[in-house]
Amino acid sequence: MRKEPEILKQSGLSITESRTKILELFYKNDGALAHADIEKKTAAAFDRVTVYRTLQTFVEKGIIHQIPTTDNSVLYALCKHNCAQGHHHDDHVHFICNNCEKTICLDDVTVPEVKLPKGFKKKQSAMVVTGVCGDCK
Numbered sequence: 651m652r653k654e655p656e657i658l659k660q661s662g663l664s665i666t667e668s669r670t671k672i673l674e675l676f677y678k679n680d681g682a683l684a685h686a687d688i689e690k691k692t693a694a695a696f697d698r699v700t701v702y703r704t705l706q707t708f709v710e711k712g713i714i715h716q717i718p719t720t721d722n723s724v725l726y727a728l729c730k731h732n733c734a735q736g737h738h739h740d741d742h743v744h745f746i747c748n749n750c751e752k753t754i755c756l757d758d759v760t761v762p763e764v765k766l767p768k769g770f771k772k773k774q775s776a777m778v779v780t781g782v783c784g785d786c787k
Contacts, residue, residue, distance in 0.1 A: 714729060
C-alpha cells in the first residue's frame with residue numbers, strides 16, 4: 651500500500667484526489683516545495699484555492715511544516731518526526747543552496763535553544779542557513 655492514503659487516514663482526513671496527489675509530490679521531491687511549485691505541477695487538476703487549503707490542512711495536521719525563506723516567502727516540507735495536529739516537532743535547521751536554490755531539511759542539526767524573556771512563550775523555532783549544497787560544491 652502507498653504511504654499517502656495511510657498518512658491521510660492516520661491524520662483523520664478523508665482520502666481525496668487532491669490530497670493524495672499533493673502528498674505524493676512531497677514524497678517524490680528531495681527538498682521543500684513552494685506553493686507555486688505545487689500549483690504548476692497540479693495546475694491541470696486543481697485550482698489555487700484547493701492547493702492552498704490542502705497545504706494549510708497538512709500543516710495543521712502535522713503532515714508538513716513551513717520553512718521561512720530569506721525573501722519572506724514560505725516553503726513546505728514533509729514532517730519527519732512524530733508531528734501531530736497542533737504539535738510540530740520540526741525544530742531542525744533548513745539549508746538553502748545559493749546555487750541551485752534547493753531547500754533541504756537538516757534533520758540531525760537542531761535549532762539551538764533560545765532563552766526567552768519572562769512572559770514570552772515559544773511556539774516554534776526556525777533557522778535557515780544559506781550556502782552551497784553538496785551537489786553544487
